[in-house]
Amino acid sequence: MIVEAGHYALVLALALSLVQSVVPVFGAKLADPRLMGVAGSTAVAQFAFTLFAFGALTVAYVVSDFSVVNVFENSHSQKPLLYKITGVWGNHEGSMLLWVLILSLFSALVAIFGANLPLPLRSLVLAVQGWVAAAFYVFILATSNPFLRIAVPPIEGRDLNPVLQDIGLAVHPPLLYLGYVGFSISFSFAIAALIEGRISAAWARWVRPWTLLAWIFLTLGIAMGSYWAYYELGWGGWWFWDPVENASLMPWLAGTALLHSAVVMEKRNALKVWTILLAILAFSLSLLGTFLVRSGVLTSVHAFATDPTRGVFILAILCVFIGGSLALYSWRAPQLAQGGLFAPVSREGALVLNNLLLTTACATVFVGTLYPLALETLTGEKISVGAPFFNLTFGPLFVPLLLAVPFGPLLAWKRGDVLGAAQRLLAAGVCALLALALVLAWTRGGAALAPLAIALAVFVIIGALSDLIEKAGALRLAPLVSLRRAAGLPRSTWGTAFAHAGLGVALLGIVCESTWNTERIAAVTAGETVTVAGYQARLESVVQRQGPNYREQVARFSIQYDGVQLGELTPSKRTFSARGSATTEAALLTRGASQLYISLGDQNADGSISVRIYHKPLVLLIWFGTILMAFGGVLSLSDRRLRVGAPKPARANRPLQAAE
Amino acid sequence: MTMPWRRLIRCLTIAWVIASSSLAFAVQPDEIMRDPAQEVRARALSRELRCMVCQNQSIDDSDAPLARDLRLLVRERIGAGDSDGQVIDFLTARYGVFVLLKPRFQAQTLLLWLLPPVALGIGAALLLLAVRRRGRAMSGNESAPLSFEEQGRLAELIDDKGFSSSHQAADGPRDPSITKV
Numbered sequence: 001m002i003v004e005a006g007h008y009a010l011v012l013a014l015a016l017s018l019v020q021s022v023v024p025v026f027g028a029k030l031a032d033p034r035l036m037g038v039a040g041s042t043a044v045a046q047f048a049f050t051l052f053a054f055g056a057l058t059v060a061y062v063v064s065d066f067s068v069v070n071v072f073e074n075s076h077s078q079k080p081l082l083y084k085i086t087g088v089w090g091n092h093e094g095s096m097l098l099w100v101l102i103l104s105l106f107s108a109l110v111a112i113f114g115a116n117l118p119l120p121l122r123s124l125v126l127a128v129q130g131w132v133a134a135a136f137y138v139f140i141l142a143t144s145n146p147f148l149r150i151a152v153p154p155i156e157g158r159d160l161n162p163v164l165q166d167i168g169l170a171v172h173p174p175l176l177y178l179g180y181v182g183f184s185i186s187f188s189f190a191i192a193a194l195i196e197g198r199i200s201a202a203w204a205r206w207v208r209p210w211t212l213l214a215w216i217f218l219t220l221g222i223a224m225g226s227y228w229a230y231y232e233l234g235w236g237g238w239w240f241w242d243p244v245e246n247a248s249l250m251p252w253l254a255g256t257a258l259l260h261s262a263v264v265m266e267k268r269n270a271l272k273v274w275t276i277l278l279a280i281l282a283f284s285l286s287l288l289g290t291f292l293v294r295s296g297v298l299t300s301v302h303a304f305a306t307d308p309t310r311g312v313f314i315l316a317i318l319c320v321f322i323g324g325s326l327a328l329y330s331w332r333a334p335q336l337a338q339g340g341l342f343a344p345v346s347r348e349g350a351l352v353l354n355n356l357l358l359t360t361a362c363a364t365v366f367v368g369t370l371y372p373l374a375l376e377t378l379t380g381e382k383i384s385v386g387a388p389f390f391n392l393t394f395g396p397l398f399v400p401l402l403l404a405v406p407f408g409p410l411l412a413w414k415r416g417d418v419l420g421a422a423q424r425l426l427a428a429g430v431c432a433l434l435a436l437a438l439v440l441a442w443t444r445g446g447a448a449l450a451p452l453a454i455a456l457a458v459f460v461i462i463g464a465l466s467d468l469i470e471k472a473g474a475l476r477l478a479p480l481v482s483l484r485r486a487a488g489l490p491r492s493t494w495g496t497a498f499a500h501a502g503l504g505v506a507l508l509g510i511v512c513e514s515t516w517n518t519e520r521i522a523a524v525t526a527g528e529t530v531t532v533a534g535y536q537a538r539l540e541s542v543v544q545r546q547g548p549n550y551r552e553q554v555a556r557f558s559i560q561y562d563g564v565q566l567g568e569l570t571p572s573k574r575t576f577s578a579r580g581s582a583t584t585e586a587a588l589l590t591r592g593a594s595q596l597y598i599s600l601g602d603q604n605a606d607g608s609i610s611v612r613i614y615h616k617p618l619v620l621l622i623w624f625g626t627i628l629m630a631f632g633g634v635l636s637l638s639d640r641r642l643r644v645g646a647p648k649p650a651r652a653n654r655p656l657q658a659a660e
Numbered sequence: 661m662t663m664p665w666r667r668l669i670r671c672l673t674i675a676w677v678i679a680s681s682s683l684a685f686a687v688q689p690d691e692i693m694r695d696p697a698q699e700v701r702a703r704a705l706s707r708e709l710r711c712m713v714c715q716n717q718s719i720d721d722s723d724a725p726l727a728r729d730l731r732l733l734v735r736e737r738i739g740a741g742d743s744d745g746q747v748i749d750f751l752t753a754r755y756g757v758f759v760l761l762k763p764r765f766q767a768q769t770l771l772l773w774l775l776p777p778v779a780l781g782i783g784a785a786l787l788l789l790a791v792r793r794r795g796r797a798m799s800g801n802e803s804a805p806l807s808f809e810e811q812g813r814l815a816e817l818i819d820d821k822g823f824s825s826s827h828q829a830a831d832g833p834r835d836p837s838i839t840k841v
Binding site: 235237240241242243298344352356357359360363364367368371375379381382383384385386387388389392393397521522523601602610 | 687688689690692707708710715716717718721756757758759760761762763768769771772773775776779780783784787791
């Protein structure tokens with residue numbers, strides 16, 4: 001019964017989204033506040049109904065109602081409760097339901113917190129959200145309905161793909177979707193501005209925090225997915241330049257560019273037309289990512305051609321929204337007023353350079369991901385584009401970007417002074433050269449690029465800190481005064497410093513891991529010891545264990561370093577009875593930011609077991625850096641200027657520390 | 661996007677794993693070559709070659725039986741004294757360019773390889789044009805720099821309004837450069 005109620009709620013949500021798509025547009029056209037007001041209430045009601053539908057599906061999973069096809073195909077009564085719940089979005093239908101749930105959540109948030117937006121703008125934004133939502137409700141109901149029943153319900157379900165039965169899966173897709181779908185807000189604002197034909201001050205103040213919010217989630221989602229792949233898939237890689245990963249990297253690159261150009265627009269009222277284009281692109285790439293993964297086109301062009309219902313549907317959505325918004329853009333954008341002027345060397349100029357490099361990087365990933373598909377569709381010829389291509393093309397674009405990062409915040413708006421900025425970065429430059437010399441001396445004749453990359457990372461980190469030190473006047477003023485000044489700096493300044501430093505930290509991790517990771521592959525029997533990078537891993541025993549819905553073979557390794565016992569690692573291999581499939585559970589020993597990583601292979605005929613042992617120096621910095629970046633975003637989001645909606649003049653004699 | 665990253669990617673692999681009813685991992689201990697230098701070459705080459713039944717995995721990463729066959733083939737060629745280029749040519753002749761994760765620079769891949777530099781070039785050229793146009797507009801429109809007296813008055817005005825603390829905070833405390841322009 002509850003399943004049917006959920007199904008019906010989804011139909012009602014579709015109906016509401018149709019109302020939300022049409023009525024407010026007429027309201028804005030006729031300047032009728034009552035018609036425009038409809039947008040807010042439909043958005044909130046739509047969210048409530050979608051939440052109910054999602055709840056209904058979750059209940060079906062929790063009680064293991066195998067009369068529902070979706071539950072039967074993706075769940076099992078013996079599965080732990082956590083994975084019953086996460087299984088809701090661990091499949092196509094459920095993940096699309098999560099997609100629209102988050103979309104309607106964002107619409108509801110605009111409706112609730114948008115009270116200080118001009119009514120016509122708010123209602124147009126919500127109407128555009130309604131269009132997107134309606135398209136996806138129809139998609140779900142027509143091709144991917146999670147509420148369908150089976151006439152003769154089976155006793156047991158087929159279980160969730162065991163690779164997905166992991167805490168990483170619980171967190172990764174919702175985070176990623178919050179990021180993807182969050183860009184729909186910037187998109188809707190862009191379309192609303194194009195329809196209205198003007199960009200108001202309220203527009204600029206709104207778009208940046210929403211973009212920032214989406215960007216934070218997307219950053220965390222990508223990092224989470226990468227860490228999940230690292231420990232779950234058992235071969236120690238954390239980024240594979242796989243189309244599925246690229247599909248999330250593209251919106252991230254476009255979103256990062258959007259974030260920076262939105263700063264220019266907010267502060268200096270420049271780059272308006274470009275910001276609108278980026279907002280459209282960021283969400284279009286999110287839609288493209290959804291298409292790539294959901295249509296099955298990546299598996300094979302032929303699979304797509306043989307069962308095209310879903311794929312063609314999403315492709316149609318893609319064409320309508322991307323084509324439509326770009327057409328609208330080319331029609332209306334020339335009428336938008338151009339913004340303020342600035343010299344090439346200025347904060348604005350630096351942000352434009354950032355945009356140029358990020359969008360080129362995004363275009364590189366785009367062409368690399370789609371070229372094989374396009375070539376095969378057009379000529380039938382099959383080529384592969386993999387990691388070696390991306391490393392060769394993407395890497396060089398990021399080097400100038402990273403070099404420029406520390407300069408940006410040190411340049412003044414309108415007209416900057418490179419020499420002055422360079423002087424202030426002297427300390428960072430010296431540190432970078434020191435790092436270069438140290439690493440060169442330490443490795444002597446090793447990889448030539450790695451020391452340079454480390455120097456670059458150090459330059460980025462110290463450069464980000466120099467900006468804070470400079471702005472707090474730490475070297476010029478008394479310590480107490482400069483501390484007060486540091487506390488009084490706007491949080492967005494702190495946010496910038498954290499995010500930029502995080503970039504450097506992540507680079508440091510990437511370089512160290514990929515240059516100096518050591519690997520041993522061996523067949524070992526109990527009592528044998530394998531040595532990797534000074535760590536001695538001794539296999540104590542191999543035992544069988546029974547889990548809730550799997551059997552596992554567990555190897556116990558005791559780890560020593562320099563004769564000191566560090567602990568035990570228990571990598572395992574799980575066999576899931578329902579699907580007859582298996583997963584490797586790597587075991588990790590963390591020391592500082594470095595990790596020892598053991599994954600199990602097959603048991604051999606002679607009783608020995610194959611193991612892969614890695615030592616990955618500073619590997620955790622990769623994710624620590626990403627979290628720093630996201631934290632910088634959070635700091636910037638909490639900036640007073642963004643919270644209050646409009647900058648207010650400070651009261652006279654206000655003490656500095658209260659300015660927060 | 662969607663579900664977990666690797667799910668789709670590894671689906672095929674998992675299908676293979678089920679088919680071969682054991683979860684092996686990529687390089688097996690018995691594959692490793694005796695000469696460490698040759699093994700390093702084999703691993704490096706393996707990373708450039710695609711496992712053709714997998715989704716975008718190199719044969720170095722893949723658990724599929726075909727990937728193992730290819731890894732052994734690479735090692736066999738290296739053992740027979742082939743150079744890296746000869747190994748790649750041998751595999752391309754057998755399996756076509758599909759096996760190369762780094763596509764060759766040829767007619768069909770021209771757009772693929774040239775797009776990044778061309779996009780960067782066009783972007784930079786457009787920017788330069790805009791800069792020159794704006795530079796002219798800026799020198800035309802903008803008033804002359806403030807004189808010393810004007811700067812003094814401006815500072816007074818700012819102080820009167822009590823703006824100084826918050827405004828400076830908004831742009832960072834040091835930023836007198838704006839008034840100097």
